[in-house]
Amino acid sequence: MDDRGRILLRAQRPTPAREDGDTVMRAVEDVLGELERGEAWGRARAVGIGSAGPVDASAGTVSPVNVPGWRGYPLVERVRAATDGLPVELVGDGVAMTAAEHWQGAARGHDNALCMVVSTGVGGGLVLNGSLHPGPTGNAGHIGHISVDLDGDPCPCGARGCVERIASGPNIARRALEAGWRPGPDGDTSPAAGARAARAGDPLATASFDRAAQALAAGIAATATLVEIDIAVIGGGVAMAGDVLFAPLRRALREYATLSFVRRLTVAPALTGTDAGLVGAAAAALRAFPDPAAARLRSAVRG
Template sequence: MHTHLVAALDIGGTKIAGALVDRDGSLLVRARRSTPAQEDAESVMGAVGDVLAELTSSPLWAGVRALGIGSAGPVDASAGTVSPVNVPGWRGFPLVERVGAVTGGVPVVLVGDGVAMTAAEHWLGAARGYDNALCLVVSTGVGGGLVLGGKLHRGPTGNAGHIGHISVDLDGDPCPCGARGCVERLASGPNIARRALENGWRPGPDGDTTAAAVAAAARAGDPVATASYERAAQALAAGIAATATLVEIDIAVIGGGVAGAGDILLAPLRRSLRTYATLSFVQRLTVAPALMGTDAGLVGAAAAAAAAVPAGGANGARTVAAQ
């Protein structure tokens, strides 16, 4: 009988996934729905409700002691609300309260998706065994999370480690967040592709203009495609070096779809890091690809919940402030 399970939700702009997770990180029961991202708030909550209905109907649900949510951000764990950029119907949506109402008083822990990925990589992935780590999700945006002193560092609202919005180019392009020259504006997949196209790169006969297509062109020797990845790597290196200088991390783990470019991104990233991470205490910083793949959000949400809720449960508490 599984008595120490954690339920997990991974909420993004394309999918809402759920699972029941055991203490080894194995996903015992899974559920998934597409996110009706362009519909109203209740339609999106309906999809969450469908996923929860599958999980709560499992005989294993009786062993669940907490539920973790990793959501696209911004999130506010102190208020229990989410406002995912790519789900316009949810602005300040009281997700923790709504999920708690469905699940009958199981403690609910909310973190941002970058923090969830970090929790997964620290528990079972590339950051395992490291007490101080930065994990990055380089995808449609650039997110991240921190492990400090062996513990997941969520911050009061669950957004700590959001490296995508460190400015690394003081007079750079305006970022949709309102600042200028953010890491995300230089290093996200869409921005890698945009920059390559603006500088004269042209897609092949299939018309694919994604960052993955730019990576393939770079691998084949296209200088414009290569330069776009090198610029992204430079921005990431500057952000990683700034973080390492502030809080002394031992490893930076790179995940997300753009990390699928492999050495097209990681080789110039390691080179650039030598330029920016120059002080003695950051020179030994390791860079490694993420290992957890597409299940990182679920495993990480489970890890965050398990860490926040003592093994005996939370004495009926509905909500746990993820701090």
């Protein structure tokens, strides 16, 4: 990508998520190798990584829950070696999405924002005082593991009643099924099928989305009260449910965001789509390793 956010060259490989760590790394190296053969690679000055978490940017390691072979895996070191020493910036995928939305999406122009990915999990990131705030390890804003139900279901993270345990796509579908929702003749029990059922008026599917919206509203309001964000941007597969999610979310937010300094908080759908992680990883790298020539030019113009 260039400084304007234009994608110059794209490469991708399937993730062999159930294989050992080095096999997964070979897929990453294949992507890098293809990019290196492109004409634009000679101008590359940094590499950005947006990874499923947890990540530890301070150590350069990743431990994605859905990639068992990567536990404390030294991804930054391995990518740096594969790219002949280019500087590497690592952030969590929620932080990457936030960087993308602040640069090119719904959070553009907002100095204080929370951006969320609501999909198979719930992640997020923060913009504070006009700048991306990844935190020391690259996980700041991970709203999915704020507890909003103190006596709620156990979460795989070890806590109880986390936003993710209530509002992620699989948990929305699970709760509807446990309440008695039955899919159509095709047997589709996916979150997308649940959203279609809710849109058609199914009360059990609707109730599960309402519960998810309430959990999201509680987490967003808590975040807004803590750091005074003025917009929450929501992307990911569950956000594609549209008003099935956003209408009850906005209603619930009025019940939770009650203090005077958070009442004007707005919620908006994300705009950067499926490229959010890629765009955001590039944005994080550009932020961490700015172009020295461009910085000198800006300084000269100001002078």
